[in-house]
Amino acid sequence: MLNDAVLTGRRRDETSRDAAEAPRSWMPQPAPAVPAGDDVTVMRTAILAKLAYALGKTPATARDRDWFVATALALRDRAVAASAISAGIVPPKRVHYLSLEFLIGRLLSDAMGNLGVAETVRAALAGLDVDLEAVAGAEPDAALGNGGLGRLAACFMESMASLAIPAYGYGIRYDHGLFRQVIEDGVQREVPETWLAEGNPWEFERAEAACEVGFGGDVAMSVQPDGTLRRVWRPAETVRAVPYDTPVIGRGAKHVNALRLWAARAPEAIDLARFNAGDHVGAVAERARAEAISRVLYPSDGTPAGQELRLRQEFFFTSASLQDLVRRHVAERGDLRSLPDHAAIQLNDTHPAIAVPELMRLLVDVHGLSWEDAWHVTTQTLGYTNHTLMPEALETWPVELMERLLPRHMQIIYLINWMHLEEVSKHGSSPEHLAEVSLIDESHGKRVRMGHLAFLGARRVNGVSALHTELMRQTVFAPLHALDTDKIVNKTNGITFRRWLHNANPGLTALAVEAVGAKVLDDPRHLEGLAAFADDSAFQARYAAVRRERKEALARVVEERTGIALDPDALFDVQIKRIHEYKRQLLNILETVALYQAIKAEPHRDWTPRVKLFAGKAAPSYHQAKLIIRLASDVAKRVNADPDVAGRLTVAFVPNYSVSLAESIIPAADLSEQISTAGLEASGTGNMKLALNGALTIGTLDGANIEIKDHVGPDNIFIFGLDAAGVQRVQAQPGYASRAIAASARLRGALDMIAAGGFSPGEPGRFRPLVDELTHGDRFLLTADFDDYWRAQREVDAAWRRPKTWWKSAILNTARTAWFSSDRTMREYAEEIWRVRVG
Ligand SMILES: *Cc1c(COP(=O)(O)O)cnc(C)c1O
Numbered sequence: 004m005l006n007d008a009v010l011t012g013r014r015r016d017e018t019s020r021d022a023a024e025a026p027r028s029w030m031p032q033p034a035p036a037v038p039a040g041d042d043v044t045v046m047r048t049a050i051l052a053k054l055a056y057a058l059g060k061t062p063a064t065a066r067d068r069d070w071f072v073a074t075a076l077a078l079r080d081r082a083v084a085a086s087a088i089s090a091g092i093v094p095p096k097r098v099h100y101l102s103l104e105f106l107i108g109r110l111l112s113d114a115m116g117n118l119g120v121a122e123t124v125r126a127a128l129a130g131l132d133v134d135l136e137a138v139a140g141a142e143p144d145a146a147l148g149n150g151g152l153g154r155l156a157a158c159f160m161e162s163m164a165s166l167a168i169p170a171y172g173y174g175i176r177y178d179h180g181l182f183r184q185v186i187e188d189g190v191q192r193e194v195p196e197t198w199l200a201e202g203n204p205w206e207f208e209r210a211e212a213a214c215e216v217g218f219g220g221d222v223a224m225s226v227q228p229d230g231t232l233r234r235v236w237r238p239a240e241t242v243r244a245v246p247y248d249t250p251v252i253g254r255g256a257k258h259v260n261a262l263r264l265w266a267a268r269a270p271e272a273i274d275l276a277r278f279n280a281g282d283h284v285g286a287v288a289e290r291a292r293a294e295a296i297s298r299v300l301y302p303s304d305g306t307p308a309g310q311e312l313r314l315r316q317e318f319f320f321t322s323a324s325l326q327d328l329v330r331r332h333v334a335e336r337g338d339l340r341s342l343p344d345h346a347a348i349q350l351n352d353t354h355p356a357i358a359v360p361e362l363m364r365l366l367v368d369v370h371g372l373s374w375e376d377a378w379h380v381t382t383q384t385l386g387y388t389n390h391t392l393m394p395e396a397l398e399t400w401p402v403e404l405m406e407r408l409l410p411r412h413m414q415i416i417y418l419i420n421w422m423h424l425e426e427v428s429k430h431g432s433s434p435e436h437l438a439e440v441s442l443i444d445e446s447h448g449k450r451v452r453m454g455h456l457a458f459l460g461a462r463r464v465n466g467v468s469a470l471h472t473e474l475m476r477q478t479v480f481a482p483l484h485a486l487d488t489d490k491i492v493n494k495t496n497g498i499t500f501r502r503w504l505h506n507a508n509p510g511l512t513a514l515a516v517e518a519v520g521a522k523v524l525d526d527p528r529h530l531e532g533l534a535a536f537a538d539d540s541a542f543q544a545r546y547a548a549v550r551r552e553r554k555e556a557l558a559r560v561v562e563e564r565t566g567i568a569l570d571p572d573a574l575f576d577v578q579i580k581r582i583h584e585y586k587r588q589l590l591n592i593l594e595t596v597a598l599y600q601a602i603k604a605e606p607h608r609d610w611t612p613r614v615k616l617f618a619g620k621a622a623p624s625y626h627q628a629k630l631i632i633r634l635a636s637d638v639a640k641r642v643n644a645d646p647d648v649a650g651r652l653t654v655a656f657v658p659n660y661s662v663s664l665a666e667s668i669i670p671a672a673d674l675s676e677q678i679s680t681a682g683l684e685a686s687g688t689g690n691m692k693l694a695l696n697g698a699l700t701i702g703t704l705d706g707a708n709i710e711i712k713d714h715v716g717p718d719n720i721f722i723f724g725l726d727a728a729g730v731q732r733v734q735a736q737p738g739y740a741s742r743a744i745a746a747s748a749r750l751r752g753a754l755d756m757i758a759a760g761g762f763s764p765g766e767p768g769r770f771r772p773l774v775d776e777l778t779h780g781d782r783f784l785l786t787a788d789f790d791d792y793w794r795a796q797r798e799v800d801a802a803w804r805r806p807k808t809w810w811k812s813a814i815l816n817t818a819r820t821a822w823f824s825s826d827r828t829m830r831e832y833a834e835e836i837w838r839v840r841v842g
Contacts, residue, residue: 046120047127049077062131067141068201070133071111074124075142075204078114082250085118086259093335094169095345096839098832099328100160101173101321101358102351104153104300105262106181107145108662110205110249111138112506113161117252143198144661146180147264147300149620150581151688152390154662155467155825156351158688161499162825164253164260167842168833173324175316176206176247176264179299184620186658189636193302193623206247206264213245214330215270216322218315222411227371234368236411242293243268244323254501254525265323267296303622314400314408321355329365339370343383347837350387350461353398353453358385359460360415368411374418386836387457387464388494390685392471392479393585399450402443416442416451423459427486439482458483458490463836465494467686468707470727474682494832495710496686497825500527503692508670510549511696511817518542527826533818543810550671550697550813557671560657560664561616567643567655573612574803577698578676579660579668582621582628585683589631589773590785591615591676592638594796595654596753596762599638602648610651611800618660618668630773632656637762637769665689670696673813674799677702678792680783682727684708691823697813699802701795703788707823714819719812721802723795724788733787740778743786750789754778 053073054060060069115121125135148154156172163170182193217238225235245268248261269290278286295312296319325348332342350356359381366377391397405413420442427440442459444450458464458480466472472493476484484491505512505524515523519532536542554571562568569575578591595615602610617635621628639654657664675693677684677700684706694700694711701721702708712720725733733739744751758774760767777785802809821827833839 042120042123043126043130046077046123047130049080050074050124050127051131053077062133067133067137070128070138071141072202072204074128074138075111075114078111078118078120078124079205079250081118081120081256082114082252082259085252085256086250096169096837097328097346098163098168098170098837098839099173099324099346099348100156100163100170100351101324101348101355102153102156103174103317103320103354104148104351105145105156105160105172105174105264106148106150106153106662107157107262108502108666109139109142109144111142113502114205114252116501116506117161117165117254118256143196143200144180144663145198145203146196146661147174147177149181149300149302151686152352155496155688157662158497158499158502158825159829160251160260160262161253161501162497162829164251164258165255165499165501166826166829166833167253167258168260168829168839169258170260171324171328172251172260172262173320173327174262174264175297175300175320176266177297177300181300181620181661182302182623184659186632186636186656189633189640189656191621191629191632195299203247203249205249207249209246209248209263212327213243213268214323214326215241216244216319216326217241218318218408220410222414233371234411234414236364236368240293241270242296242319243270244319246323246327263324263327265297265320267294267319269293303624311404311408314404317354318357318361318409318412321358322361324355325358325361325365329362329370333370339366339372340376340380342380346384347839348385349832349836350385350457352388352390353457356387356398356453356457356460357409357412359456360409360412360419362460363415363419364411378419381460383462385457385461386832387461389454389464389466389471389475389480392474392685393683397479398453399444400453402449402451405451413451416456419456419459436482440486454479455483461490463492464490465492465832465836467494467496468710469493469495470682470704470709471685471706474727492835494828494836495707495823496688496691497823497828498688498691498695499825500695502666503669504695507666508549508553508696510552511546511670514545514549515817527821527824530818530821533814537811537814537818540807543807543814546697546814547806547810550673553667553671557667560667561655564657564659565655567639567653569614569653569655570612570650573614573653574673574799575614575616575671576674576676576799577616577618577668577672577693578678579616579618579665580687580689582619582625582631584627584631584776584783585680587678587680587783587785588617588619588635589777590678590788590792591617592631592635593750593753593757593785593789594792595638595642595652596756597749597793598796599642599645599648599652600752600756601749602651603645606647609804611803612651613653613800615652615654616657616668616672617655618657618664620660627772627776630770634757634762634770634773641762665692669693669698672696672698673803674698675700675702677705677708678724678788679703679705680788681705681725681730683783691820694816695820695823697817699799699809699812699816701792701799711820711823714822715812715816716819719815719819721795721799723791725784730784733784739784740781740786743781743789744778747786747790749793750786 050073053076057076058069115124128135160172179195180198183196185192185194219239220237223235223237225233227233244265246263246265248263251260251262274286296315301313362381363377366372424437442452442455444452466475476491519529523529558569558571578588580586582588621632635656642652642654669692672693675698677690681703686707690708703724704726757770763769833841
């Protein structure tokens with residue numbers, strides 16, 4: 004049924020109020036004006052045409068999923084139309100962002116927002132009695148990443164498009180992204196995610212741009228017509244890399260980039276001879292082996308990746324991407340010696356570090372450049388972003404495996420290393436120093452250090468927060484840094500505000516626009532204008548009402564997924580991120596247990612009502628992390644069933660953390676837990692999303708928390724615990740854990756209750772491995788930080804009981820976190836690393 008009332012008469016909202024015109028009464032405003040009828044009719048016609056001709060469905064037979072596909076296809080047409088404006092124009096320089104992970108999430112609201120048609124689509128669908136929220140909810144998350152690193156890549160892609168930086172994102176089109184997490188009796192079970200099961204309307208398959216990637220084999224010599232010798236890699240096996248392009252639409256659709264993801268295919272789909280001989284399974288065995296490369300995302304972040312398939316994935320997408328951009332450069336410019344003038348290549352962590360020898364191979368072996376020219380081109384084109392300094396997460400590959408899988412690359416690595424060590428020895432160097440800076444680690448079997456390789460091959464190497472960059476210079480990369488002190492630079496991470504504020508929190512965005520004008524949508528620095536209203540009680544009430552509405556919505560989601568009812572009046576305390584010992588969810592759980600005991604001991608005190616929310620996935624083979632999930636669930640079970648604490652403390656572990664779940668939790672959070680062991684969280688970006696949406700942070704002086712504190716001010720954040728230097732000091736004192744436990748009755752009480760089976764009555768030993776780790780070693784210093792964490796939490800309780808100052812701090816968090824926009828981060832990369840023009 005057509006709802007003509009929404010179509011007629013009303014005009015598009017053309018007013019971009021500025022602060023001078025902003026209403027001072029802070030009365031709730033009427034709903035935004037509905038777009039003009041013509042736009043809505045055109046949009047509705049486009050969607051109906053897609054439904055009929057691309058899907059073969061009618062409105063009567065269409066499911067939400069069909070409406071989603073029809074809408075996405077209609078929007079994709081507009082993206083193509085927008086990109087056609089710049090099609091055929093060769094930009095002066097492009098960025099190529101290589102990442103094994105892109106944690107994109109859903110694209111519909113991004114696309115609608117940046118095309119400026121969100122209200123038009125809503126009205127177009129409403130006129131067909133179709134609800135936009137239901138349609139948007141039918142889009143599966145593209146979860147082609149594990150966590151922060153992959154989400155960063157997705158934020159950067161969006162910002163580059165919005166800043167009109169010409170760019171390609173390059174990665175793998177995994178059939179199965181990150182697993183779906185199911186929690187059964189507190190135990191995580193991993194279920195394959197099938198995001199492509201019903202196709203992907205955003206992408207274009209570009210079979211014509213496929214290329215071949217080799218593995219194994221040997222290296223031969225060939226005499227060139229001019230008499231020179233060249234080495235030729237003769238792979239034993241080749242895999243076809245087929246690109247799929249997803250348009251990345253920038254704000255206002257002024258610029259569109261492509262995310263080019265490679266799918267692995269066998270060169271021959273079937274061995275016909277074998278098939279005809281009756282071997283029907285064997286006939287497709289080669290194909291299965293080739294296609295395994297893009298089958299699943301490696302489901303771990305930060306644990307050693309000792310598997311050949313992982314190395315095959317890394318080389319597969321790196322080689323295909325470099326071949327692609329080299330081919331484009333040759334077609335557009337001819338001479339590869341000018342590559343650094345027209346292309347910048349960024350390596351997101353070491354996963355694509357094999358780009359260093361692969362680019363050298365393409366330039367020297369395939370295109371005939373001299374070694375010196377090729378090394379100059381390589382080291383002027385590549386940039387490398389480091390994401391971790393934790394020893395177990397620094398990638399190394401056994402030389403034996405590299406020689407077998409990538410024999411020519413191993414030769415090139417040896418040659419690069421030989422020249423590098425020659426250069427270092429010129430200045431007189433000890434064998435210990437040479438061993439430290441060598442690309443080959445010989446301390447336990449010979450292994451290639453991928454971080455060192457990326458470092459040598461890059462013009463600039465960056466860390467992702469001020470502290471992390473400083474630690475890079477002082478620790479893992481200190482010997483290499485000493486050889487070239489200009490190479491390491493800092494680029495503090497950021498998040499795209501279009502997704503994490505405008506789309507995820509339209510209520511807060513509308514309030515910000517009302518207060519400081521629509522210009523805040525283009526330039527987040529205008530958020531600073533909100534500081535002027537931080538003390539205004541009417542404005543505070545509006546701000547709190549937006550939060551309240553999001554908390555009610557989240558409570559519905561949590562109840563649906565866990566059966567646990569949340570009180571929206573309580574303080575919503577959230578820790579949402581990958582489950583990892585260094586992120587210290589266990590510290591939060593210990594504090595929860597201690598709080599539970601304290602409330603039971605003094606039930607009549609005026610406890611601040613709190614909801615503790617946890618969400619996050621554990622790597623499937625990471626037993627301690629899975630046990631932490633189980634403990635959170637078991638604690639939730641007992642606490643939520645105990646009438647003594649009802650209304651004061653509720654605990655929930657929300658299953659299947661994802662970008663979409665983050666989008667519903669973050670606008671509803673009052674308190675953001677960022678409590679990693681100082682020195683171990685390179686940056687964090689969850690911390691930025693939550694602060695921007697007005698959650699106050701309780702955190703350590705780690706990663707970007709330090710810069711968040713500098714921006715929001717020390718009165719608007721709760722800092723506790725050891726700093727990075729303090730962590731190093733304490734770690735040098737053996738036995739600190741037992742001393743800390745002996746000194747804290749509260750910590751002992753919590754540990755004893757867990758160890759005695761207080762949360763696992765049928766199986767008292769269930770959490771033994773967690774308790775043992777804390778009492779005998781405590782690598783992540785939970786015991787050392789516990790008491791100060793407890794103190795900071797009670798400060799939070801007290802602050803929540805002073806709503807005037809709480810909301811002032813919340814508003815100041817939103818007002819002062821504009822600097823954490825990934826637009827700022829991308830401008831810095833563009834200027835200092837890529838030397839590419841913005842806009
Ligand atoms: C932002 C984000 C992360 C990163 O969170 P941290 O707290 O920085 O570790 C991980 N997963 C998802 C889905 C995110 O949106």
